[in-house]
Amino acid sequence: xxxxxxxxxxxxxxxxxxxxxxxxxxxxxxxxxxxxxxxxxxxxxxxxxxxxxxxxxxxxxxxxxxxxxxxxxxxxxxxxxxxxxxxxxxxxxxxxxxxxxxxxxxxxxxxxxxxxxxxxxxxxxxxxxxxxxxxxxxxxxxxxxxxxxxxxxxxxxxxxxxxxxxxxxxxxxxxxxxxxxxxxxxxxxxxxxxxxxxxxxxxxxxxxxxxxxxxxxxxxxxxxxxxxxxxxxxxxxxxxxxxxxxxxxxxxxxxxxxxxxxxxxxxxxxxxxxxxxxxxxxxxxxxxxxxxxxxxxxxxxxxxxxxxxxxxxxxxxxxxxxxxxxxxxxxxxxxxxxxxxxxxxxxxxxxxxxxxxxxxxxxxxxxxxxxxxxxxxxxxxxxxxxxxxxxxxxxxxxxxxxxxxxxxxxx
Amino acid sequence: xxxxxxxxxxxxxxxxxxxxxxxxxxxxxxxxxxxxxxxxxxxxxxxxxxxxxxxxxxxxxxxxxxxxxxxxxxxxxxxxxxxxxxxxxxxxxxxxxxxxxxxxxxxxxxxxxxxxxxxxxxxxxxxxxxxxxxxxxxxxxxxxxxxxxxxxxxxxxxxxxxxxxxxxxxxxxxxxxxxxxxxxxxxxxxxxxxxxxxxxxxxxxxxxxxxxxxxxxxxxxxxxxxx
Numbered sequence: 001x002x003x004x005x006x007x008x009x010x011x012x013x014x015x016x017x018x019x020x021x022x023x024x025x026x027x028x029x030x031x032x033x034x035x036x037x038x039x040x041x042x043x044x045x046x047x048x049x050x051x052x053x054x055x056x057x058x059x060x061x062x063x064x065x066x067x068x069x070x071x072x073x074x075x076x077x078x079x080x081x082x083x084x085x086x087x088x089x090x091x092x093x094x095x096x097x098x099x100x101x102x103x104x105x106x107x108x109x110x111x112x113x114x115x116x117x118x119x120x121x122x123x124x125x126x127x128x129x130x131x132x133x134x135x136x137x138x139x140x141x142x143x144x145x146x147x148x149x150x151x152x153x154x155x156x157x158x159x160x161x162x163x164x165x166x167x168x169x170x171x172x173x174x175x176x177x178x179x180x181x182x183x184x185x186x187x188x189x190x191x192x193x194x195x196x197x198x199x200x201x202x203x204x205x206x207x208x209x210x211x212x213x214x215x216x217x218x219x220x221x222x223x224x225x226x227x228x229x230x231x232x233x234x235x236x237x238x239x240x241x242x243x244x245x246x247x248x249x250x251x252x253x254x255x256x257x258x259x260x261x262x263x264x265x266x267x268x269x270x271x272x273x274x275x276x277x278x279x280x281x282x283x284x285x286x287x288x289x290x291x292x293x294x295x296x297x298x299x300x301x302x303x304x305x306x307x308x309x310x311x312x313x314x315x316x317x318x319x320x321x322x323x324x325x326x327x328x329x330x331x332x333x334x335x336x337x338x339x340x341x342x343x344x345x346x347x348x349x350x351x352x353x354x355x356x357x358x359x360x361x362x363x364x365x366x367x368x369x370x371x372x373x374x375x376x377x378x379x380x381x382x383x384x385x386x387x388x389x390x391x392x393x394x395x396x397x398x399x400x401x402x403x404x405x406x407x408x409x410x411x
Numbered sequence: 412x413x414x415x416x417x418x419x420x421x422x423x424x425x426x427x428x429x430x431x432x433x434x435x436x437x438x439x440x441x442x443x444x445x446x447x448x449x450x451x452x453x454x455x456x457x458x459x460x461x462x463x464x465x466x467x468x469x470x471x472x473x474x475x476x477x478x479x480x481x482x483x484x485x486x487x488x489x490x491x492x493x494x495x496x497x498x499x500x501x502x503x504x505x506x507x508x509x510x511x512x513x514x515x516x517x518x519x520x521x522x523x524x525x526x527x528x529x530x531x532x533x534x535x536x537x538x539x540x541x542x543x544x545x546x547x548x549x550x551x552x553x554x555x556x557x558x559x560x561x562x563x564x565x566x567x568x569x570x571x572x573x574x575x576x577x578x579x580x581x582x583x584x585x586x587x588x589x590x591x592x593x594x595x596x597x598x599x600x601x602x603x604x605x606x607x608x609x610x611x612x613x614x615x616x617x618x619x620x621x622x623x624x625x626x627x628x629x630x631x632x633x634x635x636x637x638x
Contacts, residue, residue, distance in 0.1 A: 002521060013509040013550075301505045304466055305566070306494020306522050308487045405466040408505055 025327020300407020557588025
């Protein structure tokens with residue numbers, strides 16, 4: 001018997017019931033895409049922003065530097081590590097990150113400095129460079145330029161062209177000072193970053209700290225796709241096994257606050273989706289059960305005429321399969337325009353959360369957007385499909401247990 | 412012999428009250444018969460048809476169909492037996508509402524996996540026979556009671572079963588339609604040798620039967636051949 005044909009007849013000739021069930025599946029897809037898409041977008045955005053604040057997606061650092069970031073822990077020769085990393089990454093940057101006192105006139109503030117090579121630096125991989133609002137990034141690696149945050153500029157009454165003095169302990173723990181001249185001012189929107197972060201030229205800082213010509217505290221590695229972090233970190237670690245002085249870290253280790261925040265948020269997101277999935281499944285179960293109960297007589301007639309209980313179970317499951325297909329198509333039609341709008345334009349939430357909303361030290365984009373990774377999309381469709389089939393199992397079993405002699409008596 | 416009931420009883424519980432719908436009945440139906448089960452309401456006609464049709468099981472006794480003890484078969488085997496060896500015509504027609512007249516008539520052949528070209532030939536031939544060839548695309552709710560019953564008869568005979576069980580086949584149709592249905596059943600019995608066992612309490616229908624099995628309170632009251 002072509003159960004497929006029979007299932008189609010039943011679905012196409014009970015259009016209202018079919019469309020209602022299809023719509024509830026489609027609505028499930030819509031919600032799942034919205035939740036997952038917002039997670040995929042915001043987590044990726046936060047991870048990329050966090051990486052662009054200095055340490056990259058993967059970091060090859062001097063052993064112990066990450067646990068206790070002192071300038072005495074440094075890598076004299078990061079060249080081989082950079083060479084290996086280049087084959088895996090979209091950007092590899094030698095960097096020094098440390099803390100010092102910045103003074104101008106009688107005023108001074110403590111701040112984190114990030115020493116970068118201006119010849120290599122790419123704005124896409126440096127959040128501060130792309131946030132410069134006045135002046136520009138210093139051009140020379142061994143020059144005396146400095147790019148400071150707008151908050152610090154205000155505190156120290158600085159503007160491009162003005163001098164600022166860095167006092168820092170060098171690699172041997174000796175206090176040392178260096179004069180810099182402000183070349184640019186950045187404004188990220190994050191108060192802590194704007195008042196406590198400075199970009200400095202790498203070669204000049206090397207000389208100041210006594211790092212020689214190639215020393216760094218870490219090599220920042222940037223990836224096109226943050227999901228490759230573990231794979232790239234593992235490959236680097238494998239190829240650097242002989243180097244006892246380095247450790248390979250992912251952003252999860254260099255930014256544990258951000259990692260924890262995302263893990264908790266992701267867990268809540270999953271729970272929310274599970275809840276929504278259960279509600280949708282309950283809706284489908286209810287519709288399928290109603291459909292079976294309404295058709296007790298019809299199914300009873302079919303069984304009286306010779307359809308086996310197994311065939312009846314399969315019939316209901318096939319109906320549910322086609323309902324799943326229909327629901328997926330309806331879901332794509334319903335969700336596509338919404339997804340297109342949300343991935344291109346999004347909803348500006350800055351009125352609700354403000355322009356300067358940061359979490360775990362990372363600025364959060366106030367525009368809610370959607371981004372869906374291929375595997376997330378596939379997982380949604382597979383989950384919705386599985387839910388639809390799973391929700392039909394009980395009604396199908398009920399249908400298979402119908403006693404035709406009783407069912408055909410029903411009005 | 413196609414059907415044999417040996418000491419069959421069927422007892423229902425209605426609350427705490429025991430209802431003996433069929434009481435220690437012995438009955439045989441032979442190939443090619445055109446027999447009627449008759450008796451007043453509650454005499455056990457429908458229950459006997461359900462027992463022979465493997466839709467119900469006796470409380471005691473044995474039902475044999477073509478020599479097979481139905482109590483020895485599982486649900487799946489009983490389904491296949493109904494599909495291959497029994498045709499049903501119900502009082503309330505019981506066509507599948509989502510299928511057209513053609514699809515309803517085709518249903519059992521489709522269950523039997525008869526190839527589509529042969530299926531079409533046989534379905535169209537039987538719909539022609541019952542005078543419903545012009546209504547193949549109509550769904551049950553677009554047909555009159557008489558037309559629905561003719562489609563039901565087509566569905567019952569198309570697979571050439573060992574026996575067609577018809578439960579009050581003319582009860583829900585007008586006199587003219589009832590005559591048409593009886594003519595049709597008689598013709599199929601006479602020309603194609605289809606064995607019919609039908610229930611009725613209508614005197615006009617009884618007069619058309621070749622054998623009358625009279626029942627009262629679930630027991631055999633009389634079993635007489637009609638000349």
